[in-house]
Amino acid sequence: MKGEELPTLEDVARDAGVSTATVSRCVNEPWRVAEGTRNRVLDSISRLGYSPNFGARALAARRTDTFGAVIPTMTNAIFARGLQAFQDELGRNDATLLVSSSSYDPAIEERQVRTMIARGADGLLLIGKRRSKEIDRFLERRGVPVVIAWTVGKAGPYSFVGFDNAAGAAALARRAIELGHRRFAFLGGLRRTNDRANDRVLGVRRALREHDLDPDALAIEEVPYSIDRAGEAFGRLVQGCPRPSIVMCGNDVQAVGALKMARRMGLSVPRDISVTGFDDIELATVVEPALTTVHVPHRDMGRKAAEVLLAQVRGTDGPQRIRLPTAIVERESLARPPD
Amino acid sequence: MKGEELPTLEDVARDAGVSTATVSRCVNEPWRVAEGTRNRVLDSISRLGYSPNFGARALAARRTDTFGAVIPTMTNAIFARGLQAFQDELGRNDATLLVSSSSYDPAIEERQVRTMIARGADGLLLIGKRRSKEIDRFLERRGVPVVIAWTVGKAGPYSFVGFDNAAGAAALARRAIELGHRRFAFLGGLRRTNDRANDRVLGVRRALREHDLDPDALAIEEVPYSIDRAGEAFGRLVQGCPRPSIVMCGNDVQAVGALKMARRMGLSVPRDISVTGFDDIELATVVEPALTTVHVPHRDMGRKAAEVLLAQVRGTDGPQRIRLPTAIVERESLARPPD
DNA sequence: TTGTACGCGTTATCAA
DNA sequence: TTGATAACGCGTACAA
Secondary structure, three states: OOOOOOOOHHHHHHHHOOOHHHHHHHHHOHHHOOHHHHHHHHHHHHHHOOOOOHHHHHHHHOOOOEEEEEEOOOOOHHHHHHHHHHHHHHHHOOOEEEEEEOOOOHHHHHHHHHHHHHOOOOEEEEEOOOOOHHHHHHHHHHOOOEEEEOOOOOOOOOEEEEOOHHHHHHHHHHHHHHOOOOOEEEEEOOOOOOHHHHHHHHHHHHHHHHOOOOHHHOEEEEOOOOHHHHHHHHHHHHOOOOOOOEEEEOOHHHHHHHHHHHHHOOOOOOOOOEEEOOEOOOHHHHOOOOOEEEEOOHHHHHHHHHHHHHHHHOOOOOOOEEEOOOEEEOOOOOOOOOO | OOOOOOOOHHHHHHHHOOOHHHHHHHHHOHHHOOHHHHHHHHHHHHHHOOOOOHHHHHHHHOOOOEEEEEEOOOOOHHHHHHHHHHHHHHHHOOOEEEEEEOOOOHHHHHHHHHHHHHOOOOEEEEEOOOOOHHHHHHHHHHOOOEEEEOOOOOOOOOEEEEOOHHHHHHHHHHHHHHOOOOOEEEEEOOOOOOHHHHHHHHHHHHHHHHOOOOHHHOEEEEOOOOHHHHHHHHHHHHOOOOOOOEEEEOOHHHHHHHHHHHHHOOOOOOOOOEEEOOEOOOHHHHOOOOOEEEEOOHHHHHHHHHHHHHHHHOOOOOOOEEEOOOEEEOOOOOOOOOO
16 A cells, blocks of 8 residues: 655665755755755755655654644634634644644643644644643643633733633623613623633623622523523523523624524514624624624634744744734624613 | 753653663553553653653654644534544544645645645545646555545545535435426536535536426526625526526525525515525524525544544555435425415 | 664754 | 764564
């Protein structure tokens, strides 16, 4: 099955009549080789179909030009988008991307991180700041640059390229209050393992407090990421007493689940009840009513994360902390509450 | 920045008072080491925090336990789903996944393939069967197992784990004919670089022919993957003469674009015109009307593709050709045509 | 069951 | 500008 033996540096060297060192230079720092020699070598390389052996190169150079990303799931459009941008930027810099997903499980994430390091990743992209001390120590010990996305955090060994989840949620909540809403409910992800979900609740509470509303009166439902589970949770919230005039959701997918259930329950959005999302994925624009939500610059985040990581492995920069802006996108699902 | 020097096999050997060969065995074939020795070595390993150097291991063992996937885009839910399943299965087998996307561009795909091979991928997952002879030769020469997904193909050096795009589209077209539709239009992806898009058109034509309808009367719009572009194309099709009673779309995302435009044009689906999708992603269930579409077992495909690839690199199996079933999912967007 | 010793294909240092 | 050569860290015959 395996084709013939592949040519090595030495084969090329022999063919071109130079030393292996010269061939290596032609590949890695061509400008340090005389033009004549270089052309001869490059010719041999293409004629023989030579391509450097990855393992040997990694062993000798002590780097792989490979970066790892551990995300909660690839099937959420927000991570897919960010990841795509991350990979595009890596590609532009001749680096490749190793991916795995943790299903929002910290234990799995920890294993994945170790696997990626074992696989020789030069740097890592992780989501959110909630993880164990052990993994922190492990990463520190290995000296591998890490950038954390989707959130911002305190100074430390990690880079951050993210946004303020609490501020985004608070801004949207303020807008709802301004429209006259007083009875809020929140439908989001599992706060224990998901700091973004947690921060968004905190943001809403903060806005309530600012307007002298009771933050503890905020009804909260936490469910895993899924349209149907969100629908069920919406049903429970609506039956609460007093019935909320608005259900703010932790993300667009859950908001769509809420919308779907509202329709089934014969509730008109936003006439009977308002619903908001978070993320601003395409989905938000195709449902009826279109979602009012918080726009998150996923692509910028992914691209910027790659830039930061690349700069760190190149040693041209230390850990960064970059905060990207979010913005409220007003569509149709949020309106004045019924009288 | 880099932590202290990391321990090597030799450090462990010295610490445990054995040879490096024994340590290596403890890591790779523990059952070949006496229990006492093994425990001592494993203890040293964890105490020192040893983890094999990836480059060295790849160089010596001639494999990386890394697989590459080149997909058109990560932001299409269908690929995200398949990829997720693919990675999950790899993970269960202690292998990692290298990902990149080609934006449906064959030239980019070719570059990505070469990059992945250069990065030491033990096997590759590719989408669709349309690619250049050069890359075929290149892959053959390297002797790297390749599985092609999302389609089925003729016997050859590659494995296939996919489904029959033409048959799926034909089945849905037959159902539409059965409901009374006679004036068909097709709205799909770019056939030149996308064989799945092409096959789906072929399937519809076949169904028309079977029922003595003129396959050449099928109006066709080809647009890149995007809700808005699909909407525009839908507008053009609807203005065609005679106006189609049904617009079959190459995928669910384009169908949603069509739905959105229909609404804007004041057309009621399916009362004034029917619309169908292909893929059966979540999106199909949340729009109004819910999409009648062709279900594709994306997860099964991803998982199975990993299984096939793993079997091939282990030498326990040669190239496979696996055809997964598709199924029509009837929801609301397809109904009898208006009289 | 364990150890010896060589080879894997590069990179990088140093000298020419 | 080029060449010789020593690492790089591990796997694996082969021998004991």
